[in-house]
Amino acid sequence: MVKGPAGAPEVYDVRASAARGPRGVYVAVSGNTSAGKSTLVERVRRELTERGTQAVGISERLFHHRYLPLMFSRSDTYAFPVQLSFMLERHLVLLRNLELGRVVVMERSHLDDGLFVAEHIETGSVQPDQAAAYRELSAVLHRRVPAPDVLVLMNPRPEVSLARLAAAEAAGERPREFPDEDAKRRWVHRWHELYVDLHEEFRKRCAADPAFAGVRLLEADPQAPPGSAAPQVVAAVRDVTRQGRP
Amino acid sequence: MVKGPAGAPEVYDVRASAARGPRGVYVAVSGNTSAGKSTLVERVRRELTERGTQAVGISERLFHHRYLPLMFSRSDTYAFPVQLSFMLERHLVLLRNLELGRVVVMERSHLDDGLFVAEHIETGSVQPDQAAAYRELSAVLHRRVPAPDVLVLMNPRPEVSLARLAAAEAAGERPREFPDEDAKRRWVHRWHELYVDLHEEFRKRCAADPAFAGVRLLEADPQAPPGSAAPQVVAAVRDVTRQGRP
Numbered sequence: 001m002v003k004g005p006a007g008a009p010e011v012y013d014v015r016a017s018a019a020r021g022p023r024g025v026y027v028a029v030s031g032n033t034s035a036g037k038s039t040l041v042e043r044v045r046r047e048l049t050e051r052g053t054q055a056v057g058i059s060e061r062l063f064h065h066r067y068l069p070l071m072f073s074r075s076d077t078y079a080f081p082v083q084l085s086f087m088l089e090r091h092l093v094l095l096r097n098l099e100l101g102r103v104v105v106m107e108r109s110h111l112d113d114g115l116f117v118a119e120h121i122e123t124g125s126v127q128p129d130q131a132a133a134y135r136e137l138s139a140v141l142h143r144r145v146p147a148p149d150v151l152v153l154m155n156p157r158p159e160v161s162l163a164r165l166a167a168a169e170a171a172g173e174r175p176r177e178f179p180d181e182d183a184k185r186r187w188v189h190r191w192h193e194l195y196v197d198l199h200e201e202f203r204k205r206c207a208a209d210p211a212f213a214g215v216r217l218l219e220a221d222p223q224a225p226p227g228s229a230a231p232q233v234v235a236a237v238r239d240v241t242r243q244g245r246p
Numbered sequence: 247m248v249k250g251p252a253g254a255p256e257v258y259d260v261r262a263s264a265a266r267g268p269r270g271v272y273v274a275v276s277g278n279t280s281a282g283k284s285t286l287v288e289r290v291r292r293e294l295t296e297r298g299t300q301a302v303g304i305s306e307r308l309f310h311h312r313y314l315p316l317m318f319s320r321s322d323t324y325a326f327p328v329q330l331s332f333m334l335e336r337h338l339v340l341l342r343n344l345e346l347g348r349v350v351v352m353e354r355s356h357l358d359d360g361l362f363v364a365e366h367i368e369t370g371s372v373q374p375d376q377a378a379a380y381r382e383l384s385a386v387l388h389r390r391v392p393a394p395d396v397l398v399l400m401n402p403r404p405e406v407s408l409a410r411l412a413a414a415e416a417a418g419e420r421p422r423e424f425p426d427e428d429a430k431r432r433w434v435h436r437w438h439e440l441y442v443d444l445h446e447e448f449r450k451r452c453a454a455d456p457a458f459a460g461v462r463l464l465e466a467d468p469q470a471p472p473g474s475a476a477p478q479v480v481a482a483v484r485d486v487t488r489q490g491r492p
Binding site: 012065070082084095099129133136143 | 323
């Protein structure tokens, strides 16, 4: 069983009944690796819990398949199924914790996952038949979860991500997932570019897409110390709770 | 980490390199719940290991998602994603262990999974858009794994399955997965019928489908003590190793 911090609700709880009230609040912290997402997730979860709100903090490590290292070292074979596993785990955890009426503070969102697959398609690690099946499945899954109520964007310069990543690896706070330093540098730079585009798309959808009408968009300063956006995020969650969801 | 019995290879090994020789041998034990599949899987694995063969035994419990109980109690929401998770986990474990050149002795096969989804489609727990996405995805995944080299069919009468299931639950050897006794009885009877049809399809494909040309089909006596078919299965594996795969 995955236990959260003491007193926190259990993410994989199968005994509780679905909440009678409205579904929970979906908070997503979107951005490149080592932007400070997990620190922010954990701080927001803690502040909400201290105010008596039922909140779970979801680090993306929860969705890491045990074969994740093979996705980097043997992409041709493992990129597709490992990416499916990310999408599916996130979907299940979201479905369940939202129906339990909790605030779900999540590293990345279900709308981020496709970015990583797009990159594998471009490099040829994911084949056209796999890409088509992924797209169809993600459309079917996404139809059943809401857009984030609060969407935080963080995308520091690649050099900042790389320096933080190196420090976390050296301190043993992160596993060394990349096959080598050169591959790591390439991935981090590429993901940064892709996040620039994805975040631009999110901004446009907030302005024009009815499915995004209720989204509170927050831009976090990517160079600020990780976690410093927590008060704004907590305020946005309280705003959602007061105003209700669309 | 999931560790096998002492000395057994690790199913989730990410460090070993793919075998230089031929891929491993795929042994599937197909049939209804409580047919004695896990006992047979474990006995075959042990006998092969004693003969110096690299073998892994895969109980289907390895593929059970932590939300599995919700698939029974809240099928409308959870049947689809939990079934996807079964299919995907099996796919990953098969891909990896076959490329490592091992004999994979598995409870059920990738060709069994669709049976459970078909039932959820019929009862309306899986919607048409989900069914279509599942079918497309399974076709894409299945294209990348071989048909079983050895396929063992076991499908005892539902009363036999139910009696064995009750005994295993009472002894604490199996979790109580079903919401109640009535639901359990219905599922076990229905699965029995579906397995009659699936096994008939397997027999026909062995006779006519080129993709099944190399399949060694074994019919295990469903009333015999669990595990008693082990010597025949081991002999079939040795036959595959001697003759090679198509």
